[in-house]
Amino acid sequence: MSVNRQWCVAARPVGKPKPSDFLYKESSIPKIGPDEVLLETLYLGIAPVMRMYMMNLPIGGEAPLAIGDVIHGRGVARILESNHPEYKSGEIVQGQLGWQTHKVSKMTERERFLKVKHHELSYAHSVRILSMTGLTAYTSFKDQGRPKSGDIVVVSGAAGGVGHIVVQMAKILGCYVIGIAGGPEKCAIVKNLGADEMIDYKNEDVPERIAQLCPNGMDIYYDNVGGEILSACLNNLAYNARIILCGSISEYTREEKFGLTNYAMLRRANATMHGYFVYNYIDQFDACNAQLADWITSKKMTPLIDELIGFEKMPEALIGVYDGTNIGTRCVKVKLDD
Numbered sequence: 001m002s003v004n005r006q007w008c009v010a011a012r013p014v015g016k017p018k019p020s021d022f023l024y025k026e027s028s029i030p031k032i033g034p035d036e037v038l039l040e041t042l043y044l045g046i047a048p049v050m051r052m053y054m055m056n057l058p059i060g061g062e063a064p065l066a067i068g069d070v071i072h073g074r075g076v077a078r079i080l081e082s083n084h085p086e087y088k089s090g091e092i093v094q095g096q097l098g099w100q101t102h103k104v105s106k107m108t109e110r111e112r113f114l115k116v117k118h119h120e121l122s123y124a125h126s127v128r129i130l131s132m133t134g135l136t137a138y139t140s141f142k143d144q145g146r147p148k149s150g151d152i153v154v155v156s157g158a159a160g161g162v163g164h165i166v167v168q169m170a171k172i173l174g175c176y177v178i179g180i181a182g183g184p185e186k187c188a189i190v191k192n193l194g195a196d197e198m199i200d201y202k203n204e205d206v207p208e209r210i211a212q213l214c215p216n217g218m219d220i221y222y223d224n225v226g227g228e229i230l231s232a233c234l235n236n237l238a239y240n241a242r243i244i245l246c247g248s249i250s251e252y253t254r255e256e257k258f259g260l261t262n263y264a265m266l267r268r269a270n271a272t273m274h275g276y277f278v279y280n281y282i283d284q285f286d287a288c289n290a291q292l293a294d295w296i297t298s299k300k301m302t303p304l305i306d307e308l309i310g311f312e313k314m315p316e317a318l319i320g321v322y323d324g325t326n327i328g329t330r331c332v333k334v335k336l337d338d
Helices: 049-054 123-127 132-145 161-172 184-192 206-213 227-234 278-297 311-323
Strands: 003-009 022-028 037-045 074-082 092-096 102-105 152-155 176-181 197-200 218-223 237-245 272-275 305-309 329-333
Touching (some): 022 311, 037 123, 049 311, 092 123, 123 329, 132 161, 132 237, 132 278, 152 161, 161 176, 161 184, 161 218, 161 329, 176 184, 176 206, 184 197, 206 227, 218 227
Parallel strands (some): 152 176, 176 197, 218 237, 237 272
Antiparallel strands (some): 003 022, 074 092
């Protein structure tokens, strides 16, 4: 209890993150003051955007990070002590904890803390599925994709945190789903979750396979990767198609950004392409979690939790996301005896 363990920015990542980009520190845990709480981290989520935080890019409205600062990251925590009128000791919350085992907080709006309500499920769910990852998948696909039964839906990054939720949502809503993932193992896992067809981008010609599987075009393309796969999908749109721009992990480590040359295909298909930012949908958080929790408990949805054990695994966990080692939503269990 006397030590707060932290992972901090040692260097700005160039290309994929590497071990030397991370600095381990220990510090004492300060006493809480008026309107503050002491949080003990249970789980921390891992997402590609964390590399951008380390690079000090203006992403998601988070505060800039100097070399030596604690890396930004959302997680689930237990309130150990509270002087805050709206929070009690013992409550479980999720929010911006940073890569550390303890945090003293005034529970500000910027930290976006929310009380965890679905205690019937593992708190590993609350760090990703019943948090920003699930909110992203649910609201973007529902509101921007406007899915209808019978729609042809293509999902890139289909074995990733957001992608595997979208695949299952699409099946629940009666769509025909084509997933794109890297390698036979990931493709088999997503097929087992309900995808009708899979494209292995590491071993198949993606544009050729998309054209074969979507002879009349796709109604919805859910984009988690950007780059060449987005371009291939633009060439295979059905009339009134919808493209959802959720992520672009293929772009993050490029020295030269990929430039779309065929975006005009949107005009011919009367199609739309929407950008998405999760915090624009925070007002739907409770309703989204209620629906996702219901699908999970009724076994209509099977979340894939890629869990690493131990706070020391934080750098490895993020590096692995950029190496494609995760299947589903990646998190780290920090509190081992919980």
